[in-house]
Amino acid sequence: MEVNQVQLEAIVKQVLSQMQGSTKPQTSSSTSIPGKAKVAMLTGTKKIEVKEFDLPEINDDEILVKIEGCGVCGTDVHEYKGDPFGLIPVVLGHEGTGEIIKIGKNVKKDSTGKPVGLGDKIVTSIVFCHDCDVCNINTEKQNLCESGLIYGLIPDDQYHFNGWFGEYIILRKGSSFFKVSDMSLDLRLLIEPSAVVVHAVERAKSTNLLRFSSKVVVQGCGPIGLLLIAVVRTLGIQNIIAVDGDANRLEMAKKMGATKVVNFRDYNGLDELVKAVHKATDGGADFGFQCTGVPSAASNIFKFIRRGGGLCEVGFFVDNGDTTINPHYDFCNKEITLVGSWTYTLKDYVTTFDFLRRASEIGLPVEELITHRFGLDELNQAMEVNMKQEGIKVVYINK
Numbered sequence: 001m002e003v004n005q006v007q008l009e010a011i012v013k014q015v016l017s018q019m020q021g022s023t024k025p026q027t028s029s030s031t032s033i034p035g036k037a038k039v040a041m042l043t044g045t046k047k048i049e050v051k052e053f054d055l056p057e058i059n060d061d062e063i064l065v066k067i068e069g070c071g072v073c074g075t076d077v078h079e080y081k082g083d084p085f086g087l088i089p090v091v092l093g094h095e096g097t098g099e100i101i102k103i104g105k106n107v108k109k110d111s112t113g114k115p116v117g118l119g120d121k122i123v124t125s126i127v128f129c130h131d132c133d134v135c136n137i138n139t140e141k142q143n144l145c146e147s148g149l150i151y152g153l154i155p156d157d158q159y160h161f162n163g164w165f166g167e168y169i170i171l172r173k174g175s176s177f178f179k180v181s182d183m184s185l186d187l188r189l190l191i192e193p194s195a196v197v198v199h200a201v202e203r204a205k206s207t208n209l210l211r212f213s214s215k216v217v218v219q220g221c222g223p224i225g226l227l228l229i230a231v232v233r234t235l236g237i238q239n240i241i242a243v244d245g246d247a248n249r250l251e252m253a254k255k256m257g258a259t260k261v262v263n264f265r266d267y268n269g270l271d272e273l274v275k276a277v278h279k280a281t282d283g284g285a286d287f288g289f290q291c292t293g294v295p296s297a298a299s300n301i302f303k304f305i306r307r308g309g310g311l312c313e314v315g316f317f318v319d320n321g322d323t324t325i326n327p328h329y330d331f332c333n334k335e336i337t338l339v340g341s342w343t344y345t346l347k348d349y350v351t352t353f354d355f356l357r358r359a360s361e362i363g364l365p366v367e368e369l370i371t372h373r374f375g376l377d378e379l380n381q382a383m384e385v386n387m388k389q390e391g392i393k394v395v396y397i398n399k
Helices: 005-021 074-082 133-137 139-144 185-189 191-205 223-234 247-256 270-280 295-304 327-332 346-361 376-387
Strands: 036-044 047-054 063-071 095-103 121-124 168-171 177-179 215-219 239-244 260-263 285-290 305-313 337-340 370-374 393-397
Touching (some): 036 376, 063 121, 095 168, 095 185, 191 346, 223 285, 239 247, 239 270, 247 260, 270 295, 295 305, 295 327, 376 393
Parallel strands (some): 215 285, 285 305, 370 393
Antiparallel strands (some): 063 168, 063 393, 121 177
């Protein structure tokens, strides 16, 4: 076929155009991307406002995610109440999940090496700095990265879309994230808090004190404590004692795998409570998990543990004040092994996916932990419900 000069120039122009277009971020053809989008921004103490911003173009190393939902965490509530981290103004929300609708050409795989593309459902983890001593020397302790970022705890900047309490979120270069398209929305909303719990259990396992026969006490039956009970149960441990002051949460603890429950409101003072826990554990727990953010509870749990036992402190992700223990009776005389737990590593996420699947297989109804759902303009109400402990797991759903 003969091609004249005009046709040749047209063909070359078309090929060059296609080549240039191939270097741009991929955009979902089935999803219309608006020019503007909304976020729920914490602009002052106990004041969340819905704001609208231009949705910026992403570069070759970034991802645009359409948000489906996000859990409300106790850390969000602390920031909402008093800005202890000094983040205001900030778009909160770090327990989120959504769908990739635009992806930079340099982003090929998630943090486990799975290929990713348009339409995939994802969750995020920590954005590591890759520059501190932990990142360079002790990669097994990624959770202690000195300058790591967590979406939902990034002060407002030129991106604006930095948290999961919004319609869209932009994932920056170097973000750790995971493809979870095979999970339901409710399960995906529980991944991040489950990773916190999985990390705590891994810390506990490092003491070599968790066995099939162990008697384990879990103090505090909020979302973290209830998920922790479920994780311990999936390990095959059957003697799990839950301690809390809310009858409804203690009933949920039974569904998650607790074999006995102790309501501290039924007892007059610490001595009676300790006797009740010792009776339930036949002389004291082999291991305990402290899942509240209450200083007095952190002190009390030492008295629930038998001599030679162990304890993992999970509950203090913000400074809620000091507590008192007796170093002789609570610690040395018992020779307790104590470990702390802080957020999670990437490896913990992989274990978390297995936990959630295993929990479903053995009939633990973890999705029932989600009791309240709120829209973008209802997040002040969501925070108040969470603070009043009217439900268990409160979540934002992008309607």
